[in-house]
Amino acid sequence: MLIGPFAQILPMSGLPLKGALQDEQLPVIPDAGVLIADGKIREIGDYKTLAHQFPDEEKLFIDEPMVLLPGFIDCHTHICYGGTRNRDYAMRIAGKSYLEIARAGGGIWDSVTKTRIADTVTLTEGVVARAERHLREGVTTIEVKSGYGLDMANEIKMLQAIRQAGQHTAATLVPTCLAAHMKPRDYEGTEEAYLNWILQELQPVLKAEQLTNRVDIFIEETAFSVPAAATFLKQAMQQGFAATVHADQFSAGGATVAVEAGALSADHLEASTDKEIALLAKSDTVAVVLPGASLGLGMHYAPARKLLNAGACVAIASDWNPGSAPMGDLLIQAAVMSAAEKLSTAEVLSALTFRAAPALQLQHAGQLATGFIADMQAYPTNDYRDILYYQGKMKPAMVWKKGETIR
Numbered sequence: 001m002l003i004g005p006f007a008q009i010l011p012m013s014g015l016p017l018k019g020a021l022q023d024e025q026l027p028v029i030p031d032a033g034v035l036i037a038d039g040k041i042r043e044i045g046d047y048k049t050l051a052h053q054f055p056d057e058e059k060l061f062i063d064e065p066m067v068l069l070p071g072f073i074d075c076h077t078h079i080c081y082g083g084t085r086n087r088d089y090a091m092r093i094a095g096k097s098y099l100e101i102a103r104a105g106g107g108i109w110d111s112v113t114k115t116r117i118a119d120t121v122t123l124t125e126g127v128v129a130r131a132e133r134h135l136r137e138g139v140t141t142i143e144v145k146s147g148y149g150l151d152m153a154n155e156i157k158m159l160q161a162i163r164q165a166g167q168h169t170a171a172t173l174v175p176t177c178l179a180a181h182m183k184p185r186d187y188e189g190t191e192e193a194y195l196n197w198i199l200q201e202l203q204p205v206l207k208a209e210q211l212t213n214r215v216d217i218f219i220e221e222t223a224f225s226v227p228a229a230a231t232f233l234k235q236a237m238q239q240g241f242a243a244t245v246h247a248d249q250f251s252a253g254g255a256t257v258a259v260e261a262g263a264l265s266a267d268h269l270e271a272s273t274d275k276e277i278a279l280l281a282k283s284d285t286v287a288v289v290l291p292g293a294s295l296g297l298g299m300h301y302a303p304a305r306k307l308l309n310a311g312a313c314v315a316i317a318s319d320w321n322p323g324s325a326p327m328g329d330l331l332i333q334a335a336v337m338s339a340a341e342k343l344s345t346a347e348v349l350s351a352l353t354f355r356a357a358p359a360l361q362l363q364h365a366g367q368l369a370t371g372f373i374a375d376m377q378a379y380p381t382n383d384y385r386d387i388l389y390y391q392g393k394m395k396p397a398m399v400w401k402k403g404e405t406i407r
């Protein structure tokens, strides 16, 4: 099928994976079309040329000005959960800190309690509803973490709910086990013992049931220490799991562990200093910044500008979760952060597409190029700069997943 003409196609291909980008580097194809076969991009280029080359091809004619982009990849979410944390949020905006609320019995543990009493069907429905909202807003691939179960039955329940949700949405869901979100309050041993339980008891089940091949750990004062996390990551990776890390959110330390372990990504980074920035820039670990958490916690953004200048691969994700990042609007968050952090449009759109792909080990996603998956979104404008100009309020008018029309 030939789709077009589009006022502009931004293929997001041929750009460097790491470092600063200027808008002048962004390839923009005017009056463009895209040829789709078997859910993949077959050709991309000038619409009239393609129409001549493939006269017999079925056509989807676009009769209004539209700008076509790859679908966004949200490489960090916690959209599987029970209940709400609106009470936490009200306390926080009234002046209580995230850590104070956590210590007072709110925070992550509150969501654990509410998720443990939710059944699989309810959890599945929640994931599907949030994934469908994301998909309509152009987010075609979504990582989803467990981490509100924190025991065998409930971590498995969450990962099963995520898997079932994947059968009821066209969005691609990538599950990650975050049993190392915090040491559960009802666990009596040390943090090392809890992490060993994950390695020795939980992970073999994840493997056997093929629930996920990814693990995450929250490295922080209120969660897991640097040395315990380093040992955990090494052993998890030896068991064949790919790793991602909640790093440097309130204090530095986690990003260094992530880089040294060879994690796919280090996420948050609000507290990263020049030392962590330099380490990330030299590594293959994707630096994932989460403006939704900064907005939800009323704290400063991660140093995305510095990370890009140093040469890091920077992705932007929503961190959509019931606590620190309830909004879940990836484009609004990226647009708002870019104004504060001084990111170019090229950097922001890269961070939402092909630069997020390696964090999820996706080979053919995040670009519109021959052989890539036809996950695409079209915005109702003739100038791509409008997308960030309207700060995320302009939503895609059309979305395709594997070449199929979603909206």
Ligand code: NIG
Pocket (backbone or CB within 6 Å): 078, 107, 108, 111, 218, 246, 249, 293, 319, 321, 322, 323, 324, 325
């Ligand atoms: O990424 N930082 C730790 N975990 C989540 C918060 C989850 C929650 O508050 O429930 C985060 O911000």
Ligand code: FE
Pocket (backbone or CB within 6 Å): 076, 077, 078, 246, 319, 321
């Ligand atoms: Fe998170």
